[in-house]
Amino acid sequence: MPSPVFRPTILEVRTVTGTGGGPEKTILLGTRWLKARGWPIHIVYLHPPADTAFEVICNRARELDVPLIDFEDRGPLDFRTIRRLFRLVRKLGHVIWHGHDYKADALGWFLHRVHPMTLLSTVHGWGVYAPRVHFYHFIHKLCLRGFDRVVCVSPSLREECIRAGIPPSICEMLPNGVDCEEFAPPSSREDAKRRLGLPASCPVVGYVGRLSAEKDLGTLLRGLARLMENGVAVHALIVGDGPVMDELLNTIRQFSLEQHVSLVGHAPDPRPYYAAMDVFILPSLREGLPNVLLEAMAMAVPVVTTPVGGIPQLIRDGETGTLIPPGDDRALAEAVKQLVTDRSRAVALGENARQHVKTHYGFDRRMERLEQILEGLFNRPAFPVRPGV
Structure with a gap:
C-alpha cells in the first residue's frame, strides 16, 4: 500500500x-x-x-x-x-x-x-x-x-x-x-431594482467595497452631483462600510444628494446590488486587482474605473470598460452619462467584460x-x- x-x-x-x-x-x-x-x-x-x-x-x-x-x-x-x-x-x-x-x-x-x-x-x-x-x-x-x-x-x-x-x-x-457561475448576470435588471425597492425606470449606479480613503468615493459623489446639475437622474447604491462613512455623509448633505444615494452598509452577499446596477463605479487612487471589479464584470455590469494598480491589465478602455483619470469627477460624470443614455453601448461593454473575466480570471x-x-x-x-x- x-x-x-x-x-x-x-x-x-x-x-x-x-x-x-x-x-x-x-x-x-x-x-x-x-x-x-x-x-x-x-x-x-x-x-x-x-x-x-x-x-x-x-x-x-x-x-x-x-x-x-x-x-x-x-x-x-x-x-x-x-x-x-x-x-x-x-x-x-x-x-x-x-x-x-x-x-x-x-x-x-x-x-x-x-x-x-x-x-x-x-x-x-x-x-x-x-x-x-x-x-x-x-x-x-x-x-x-x-x-x-x-x-x-x-x-x-x-x-x-x-x-x-x-x-x-x-x-x-x-x-x-471570480466564480463566473456564482456571479452571473440577472435575467432582468428591472426586476432586481424592484426587489430593492427602486424604480425600474431609474438608472442605478453603484459601488461595492470598503469605504476607505484610497477608494476616493468623494469623486463618485461629486460626479453624481454634476449629473444632477445636468439633468441626468440616477440613483447611487454604495455598498460597504469603513472609516470614511462620516465623511461621505457630510458630502451627501453638502450636495443635497440624500434622495439620490443609498448607503447600504456591509452586505454579506453583494449580488442583489450588482444585479440592480446599470453602471459600476470604482474611482480608486490605488489598487491591487480589485475583486469587486471582477465580480461586477462577471455579472455583465459596465464599469467606470481608474487606470491604477492592476486595473489597466483588466480593463481595455472602450472594450471591456471605461477608464477615467483618478480624481476627475467631470470625466466620471461624462462616462456615466454616456452609459446610462446609450444602453446598447452599455450592454455591449458588460457582455465583453463578462467574457473577458470568464476567459482569463476564473x-x-x-x-x-x-x-x-x-x-x-x-x-x-x-x-x-x-x-x-
Missing part, C-alpha cells in the same frame, strides 16, 4: 478590522478550495478586541465550513499575540505561513527565526500612503526579501516589489479570480496555479532555513 502523501499545514494569516475587504473573499473561498483538495489548512485572523463587526467574517467562515482561529490583537507590540502564534506553529510542526498584509508577514518573518517555516505572502496592495503607514510598508518590503515566494495580484505590484529589493526570482504574478484557474506554487514550496528539500536578511 502506498504511503499517504505528506503535506504541511497552511496557515492563512491576516490582520483585519471590522468586516475586512476584498482579500477576505480570496482567503475564505481559497481556503474552502484547498481544504476540498486535501490540504490541512487554517485561517488565522488577528483583530482588535471587542470588534463586533468581525463576527461577519466568522459567520462567513462557518457558512463555508472553513477552520478559523481568531486572536485578539492589541497593537504592534502585543507580545501575547506573538506567544500564541508561536505556540500554534510549534504545535503544527511543518507549516507554510501564508501572510496577507504587512503585520502578518512581519510576524511570519519573526517567528520563522525561532521555528523554521516556509514563508509565502500574497501582496494585495498597499493603499494610500500616510507617514506611519509608509513606515509599515517599508518594514513589510524588508521582511518580504526573506520570504520563499511573494505572490502579487497585478504586474504593477510585482514591479513595486522588485524596486523594493525583493528578488525577482521569488516574485510571482497571480491575479485574483477562480478555479487561479487556485490551480496557487496549488502549483504550494506544491513547489513543500517539495523542496526539508523546508530550508534562509539566512538572515
Whole structure:
C-alpha cells in the first residue's frame, strides 16, 4: 500500500478590522478550495478586541465550513499575540505561513527565526500612503526579501516589489479570480431594482467595497452631483462600510444628494446590488486587482474605473470598460452619462467584460496555479532555513 502523501499545514494569516475587504473573499473561498483538495489548512485572523463587526467574517467562515482561529490583537507590540502564534506553529510542526498584509508577514518573518517555516505572502496592495503607514510598508518590503515566494495580484505590484529589493526570482504574478457561475448576470435588471425597492425606470449606479480613503468615493459623489446639475437622474447604491462613512455623509448633505444615494452598509452577499446596477463605479487612487471589479464584470455590469494598480491589465478602455483619470469627477460624470443614455453601448461593454473575466480570471484557474506554487514550496528539500536578511 502506498504511503499517504505528506503535506504541511497552511496557515492563512491576516490582520483585519471590522468586516475586512476584498482579500477576505480570496482567503475564505481559497481556503474552502484547498481544504476540498486535501490540504490541512487554517485561517488565522488577528483583530482588535471587542470588534463586533468581525463576527461577519466568522459567520462567513462557518457558512463555508472553513477552520478559523481568531486572536485578539492589541497593537504592534502585543507580545501575547506573538506567544500564541508561536505556540500554534510549534504545535503544527511543518507549516507554510501564508501572510496577507504587512503585520502578518512581519510576524511570519519573526517567528520563522525561532521555528523554521516556509514563508509565502500574497501582496494585495498597499493603499494610500500616510507617514506611519509608509513606515509599515517599508518594514513589510524588508521582511518580504526573506520570504520563499511573494505572490502579487497585478504586474504593477510585482514591479513595486522588485524596486523594493525583493528578488525577482521569488516574485510571482497571480491575479485574483471570480466564480463566473456564482456571479452571473440577472435575467432582468428591472426586476432586481424592484426587489430593492427602486424604480425600474431609474438608472442605478453603484459601488461595492470598503469605504476607505484610497477608494476616493468623494469623486463618485461629486460626479453624481454634476449629473444632477445636468439633468441626468440616477440613483447611487454604495455598498460597504469603513472609516470614511462620516465623511461621505457630510458630502451627501453638502450636495443635497440624500434622495439620490443609498448607503447600504456591509452586505454579506453583494449580488442583489450588482444585479440592480446599470453602471459600476470604482474611482480608486490605488489598487491591487480589485475583486469587486471582477465580480461586477462577471455579472455583465459596465464599469467606470481608474487606470491604477492592476486595473489597466483588466480593463481595455472602450472594450471591456471605461477608464477615467483618478480624481476627475467631470470625466466620471461624462462616462456615466454616456452609459446610462446609450444602453446598447452599455450592454455591449458588460457582455465583453463578462467574457473577458470568464476567459482569463476564473477562480478555479487561479487556485490551480496557487496549488502549483504550494506544491513547489513543500517539495523542496526539508523546508530550508534562509539566512538572515
